Amino acid sequence: MPTHYQGDPQIASALDVWVKLTRAVDSIASRLSARGTTGSLTITQFGVLEVLYHLGPMPQCELAGKLLKSSGNITLVVDNLEKRGLVRRVADEHDRRISRVELTPAGLALIEEIFPKHAQAVAEEFSVLTPQEQHQLGDLLRKLGKRGG
């Protein structure tokens, strides 16, 4: 989408790259989703299972931090995963404010089945870039992301 911005070339360049950045992510995400590699899960549900799979059980607030979502959002997503029997809330013994979330056997079986397929699909999407280009991209993104946010 051309932004047609007529001012400062620095601003025009930044707007252009920002649009490219958001559209690239949208584009890749939609192609990944179309492949159905997340099974019957939504993106966020997949994210929750994946984090629990790789990092183990954790409190909801920590889950919110990892996934960059609000606590209210995590409450709902965990609710929906719990209804489907994929995760379980376990009360913390030492701090009764905390409810720890963990995978059920069904949740573990599901993420073990679909994660490799998802990883493979991501690899195929990024195969248009050489290893060096991927490293370069990672460096540029690190500079952009590291700003306190």
Next chain:
Amino acid sequence: MPTHYQGDPQIASALDVWVKLTRAVDSIASRLSARGTTGSLTITQFGVLEVLYHLGPMPQCELAGKLLKSSGNITLVVDNLEKRGLVRRVADEHDRRISRVELTPAGLALIEEIFPKHAQAVAEEFSVLTPQEQHQLGDLLRKLGKRGG
């Protein structure tokens, strides 16, 4: 977030870059949002006004295409903008299926006020990259995005 993936280094690298990519976008978007440069508008509402501002009145289906959203979504967002008097639906004379969306004077005034601030904020976010690095990033993203999606 480390993905801790133990397999093919090609897959590990792709997952790593994919995580960096989504997190960079999340991070920048949340900082832009925190600056309040979109005024009292949501991201999508801002997007609609911005497209109408730069490209002129257009049917909802075209708006959906530009913003990569579903038609049902656009219906709702335009509804909300219309309630606030920022846009207007105008029936197409030649094709009664189409309702063209255009800025009202209030909508024009608003986007004319906030867009430059938003553009400035985006420029500041991307000022951590040199012009050459921005160009490099644009090239890499173009390769990633161009895949039919």
Next chain:
DNA sequence: TCTAAATTATTCAACATCAAACGATTGGAA
């Protein structure tokens, strides 16, 4: 100890988002 501040999870209202189904309309083919 007692109290104030911080943390955790939940709830709610408002908006976003999609997929699917639907009705109205258009355009082309038989």
Next chain:
DNA sequence: TTCCAATCGTTTGATGTTGAATAATTTAGA
């Protein structure tokens, strides 16, 4: 001309998302 397929916008149901308010609990400080 008549009918069928495609297009456009809306609606619905399910889920996501935030920010703010709230309740329960813990922690730290006076």
